[in-house]
Amino acid sequence: MTAQDAAVEGTSTQEHGPTAGGKRALRLALIVAVLALAVDQGSKALAVAQLTPGERMPLLGDLFGLSLVYNPGAAFSLGSGATWIFTIVGLLAAVMVVVFAVRLRGARWGVALGLVLGGAVGNLVDRLVNPPSFGQGHVTDFLAYGNLFVGNVADVFIVAGVGLVCVNLLLPTPRTTAETDRTDPAS
Template sequence: MACLVALTIAVVDQSTKALAIAQLSTRERIPLIGDLLGLQLAFNPGTIMSLGSGSTWVFTIVGTAATIALFYAAWRVTTTGWAVALGFVWGGAIGNLLDRYLAAPRFGRGHVTDFLAYGNLFIGNLADVALGVGVGLGIVLQLLRTRRHHAATERAGGGDSLQ
């Protein structure tokens, strides 16, 4: 399941980036929801808001390590919910890592293609959205797991309630 989700995310991400390169401009923003969300092409050597622009090679190494770790985690996951969450994160990581390896200016130091302009804050892409969705889903799954564990502990009489 995680592999299918990751593959789908990576293919959709790379397809939308190719479309953005073909259709959008780095100078002109196309509003979608007023000034809140628009389309504008950008090439990001760093992370969110171009942080670490001079360290593109570091992000390539970190992204490669994360992608390998997520591959390993995908084989160990035992529930569909966690498989989907991991798949979103893994697919987002792969989508941006492909840019790091294959995009200009050169192999391993490529700039990530961004096109979703969030007001005047930053410009991102669908891989970034997938990363956020996967992390958010993981947080929700962990909170639900913790809640179920506490409820089971209370039912078993092992609670720490003061009486």
């Protein structure tokens, strides 16, 4: 919709499409997501090439190490019999992040949503291409946190992204000049 069409209908173009800030946030989110996906998939390939499944390599004593495992479920291997559900949930999560990135604006949101998107897609790729079959693949995990659980870089990006989303929700959002003009009774 053009600005002229919007004037005829009595609406603003911002109500019908992404704002310039939304496009910037989406662009930044996609760049961060592609970088996160590359780091995640690269680290998984390196782990598969260098680690022996089931053997633990301590890095910080018993607190943190490397241990290659293939996880059919979600966190803590929950739901290992319903891998296909996690594939669908991962796909829906990726779509929702893109939708939110279009609607929000600012670098903070772009980075936060890009991290979540990159991590979600990283684990989704595993579910699509890893054995035993398409859509039911096991996620490659290798970051062992004590005796609690084993995760991967995608998980780190998801947690960091969700943490940034929480921080963004607590911080004030800067207002644009157009928003100030619409809400200022003096204008």
